[in-house]
Amino acid sequence: MSVQNAMTADFLRSAYGGESMAHMRYLIWADVADKEKMPNIGRLFRAIAYAEYAHADNHFTVLKEQHGDFTVPAGAIFGIGNTVENLQGGIDGELHEIEQMYPVYLETARYQKEKAAERAFHFALEAEKVHATLFKKAQDVAKEGKDLDIGTVHVCSICGHTTTDGLPDVCPICGAKSQAYKAFE
Numbered sequence: 001m002s003v004q005n006a007m008t009a010d011f012l013r014s015a016y017g018g019e020s021m022a023h024m025r026y027l028i029w030a031d032v033a034d035k036e037k038m039p040n041i042g043r044l045f046r047a048i049a050y051a052e053y054a055h056a057d058n059h060f061t062v063l064k065e066q067h068g069d070f071t072v073p074a075g076a077i078f079g080i081g082n083t084v085e086n087l088q089g090g091i092d093g094e095l096h097e098i099e100q101m102y103p104v105y106l107e108t109a110r111y112q113k114e115k116a117a118e119r120a121f122h123f124a125l126e127a128e129k130v131h132a133t134l135f136k137k138a139q140d141v142a143k144e145g146k147d148l149d150i151g152t153v154h155v156c157s158i159c160g161h162t163t164t165d166g167l168p169d170v171c172p173i174c175g176a177k178s179q180a181y182k183a184f185e
Contacts, residue, residue, distance in 0.1 A: 002065035005112040009066060011105040012059045012117055015124065017074030018101070019056035022093060023049045025077065029086040036083050038147040041138045044164075047153035047184040048090070048131050051160030055127065058120040058159075075101070087139035094132035098125065123159035126173045130162050153184040 003009045030045035075096060077089040102125035109117040138148045150164045159174035167178050 003063060003114055003117060005114060008105075008109050008112050008114040008117045009063065011108060012063050012120070013070055013072045014074045015101070015105060015121070016056050016059040016063070017072040018076060018097070019052045019059065019124070021074065021076040023052040023056060025093075026052065026090065028080060029083070029090070032080060032086055033083045038083055038142060040148040040150050041083055041087070041142060043184050044134060044138055044148060044150065044153060045086075045090075047155050048134070048162055050157075050182060050184070051127055051131065051155045051162050054155070054157055054160040055120070055124040058123060062116045062120050084139060084142045087135050087142060090135040091132055091139065094128045094135065097128045098132060102128065123174055127156075127160035127162065131160075134162060134164065151185075154181040155184065156181050 003012065026045045026049035030042040030049065033039070033042035033045060075093075077093045079089065080086070081089070102121055106118060106121040106125060109115075109121055141148050152167075153162060153164050154167050155162045156171045156174060156176055158176040158180050159171060161171050161173045167181055167183075169178055170176070171180065
């Protein structure tokens with residue numbers, strides 16, 4: 001079923017644009033972390049970039065029947081700094097999505113009874129909360145000139161849930177089985 005309401009469709013396109021830019025930004029910042037000899041933080045950036053790809057894919061898929069050329073306004077953090085600064089950019093971007101963007105998009109989709117959009121926005125909102133926490137943990141150690149001490153990072157390919165605490169049997173956000181997770185080692 002296609003999206004019936006213009007406002008929800010606009011919000012999906014905006015979220016798609018923002019998630020797409022976050023995906024690329026985190027890949028670029030991963031390279032900076034690698035150059036600063038913080039490969040685990042680089043790996044965390046790559047894992048969360050994959051999660052942002054999952055969010056973009058969800059938003060784009062909900063819009064699969066929407067064809068045409070659209071102007072897409074989307075907020076984004078710009079700039080390349082050192083790893084501590086880049087992590088702050090990640091934190092700021094995630095907090096914007098958690099506190100401002102996704103609550104509004106989610107409530108609008110609910111109000112307009114756009115179930116597929118509601119699902120996509122819910123998945124992204126819940127995953128972004130985890131991302132902000134992981135970026136803050138990484139920033140705390142990077143401020144001391146250290147790399148993050150983590151093992152494998154697992155990312156749910158369905159909703160973008162990201163964990164450094166081992167592979168869950170079931171995703172706590174979307175309920176997907178462990179096979180849906182991608183490992184970043």
